[in-house]
Amino acid sequence: MAKVIIYNIIRFVILLILQVAVLKNFGYYNIAVTYPYILIILLLPIGIPNLVLYVLAFLTGLCVDAFYDSIGIHASACVALAFFRIFFHNITIEVEERSSFNTPSWGSRGLKWYSTYILLGTFIHHLVLFLVESFSFSNILQTLLSVVLSSLMTCIVIFIISLLTYQKKTRILSN
Template sequence: MGKVIIFNVIRFLVLILLQIALFKNIGYYNLVSFYPYILIIFLLPIGMPNLLLFTLSFLTGLTIDAFYDSLGLHAAACVALALFRIFFHKITLEVDMQESFNTPSLAEMGTKWFLSYVFFGTLVHHFTLFIIETFSFTNFLYTLASIILSSIFTVLTILLMSLLVYRKKSRISNI
């Protein structure tokens, strides 16, 4: 249990620093933005209590808001992502898996499940973020294009990061 907490704290610090130092400065004409920091919320343990999940998601978003000067936009989007995560786990995982403390990673859950989890979660996060940021229907097509393109590039970045730390399950441990 202590190992899981330490690993998640290190993951939090590394992803927040990457977001602030690297991905904040990468963009394409305000149309594409990278937000791979949401991987923090995706990789929190499955059996985590909902109140703790919402609190950690809110604090993650608030940390990003402090560096982006965005007055709670990322906090609201991260809480929406936490709500999606709870819903997605309820409809796709068995009851015994929902109560476990496993990390929903690419190696643990499989490519198909993890890809759909990250893709739809990123869409929810980006849709909430960009709609609250714009808060109008003027230039709706531009906002929609920004949501879709940013989601695609964020998912690709998350998958690349996941593949870099991908560890295949050992057959010996399954015996």
């Protein structure tokens, strides 16, 4: 259990530094931007309590908001992502495995499950993020274009990170 906590703290620090130091000014004409920090929420252990997940998602979003000078936009998108994660896990993971502290990864769940999880989660996060950011439907086509292109760019970066950290067998920690 302590290893899982330490591993997730290290992941949080590395992804947050990557997001705010490297990828903050990386984008394509303000239409497509990359937000791989959502891996912090998506790769938390499966058996984490929902309240803890919502609090961690909110705090992750607030940390990114602090560096991006946005007012709760990332926090709201991260809470929506946490809601999606709970829903997705409830419909795709067996009841016995939901209480485990395994990380939902490519190696443990398979490429089909993992890619669906990442693609849908990224799309939900970006849809909420850009809709809250624009806060109007006047430029809905440009907003949807930004959602699609940013989701594609983010998924490419996430899959590169996943390839670099791929483990065939995951660590199963007994309680």
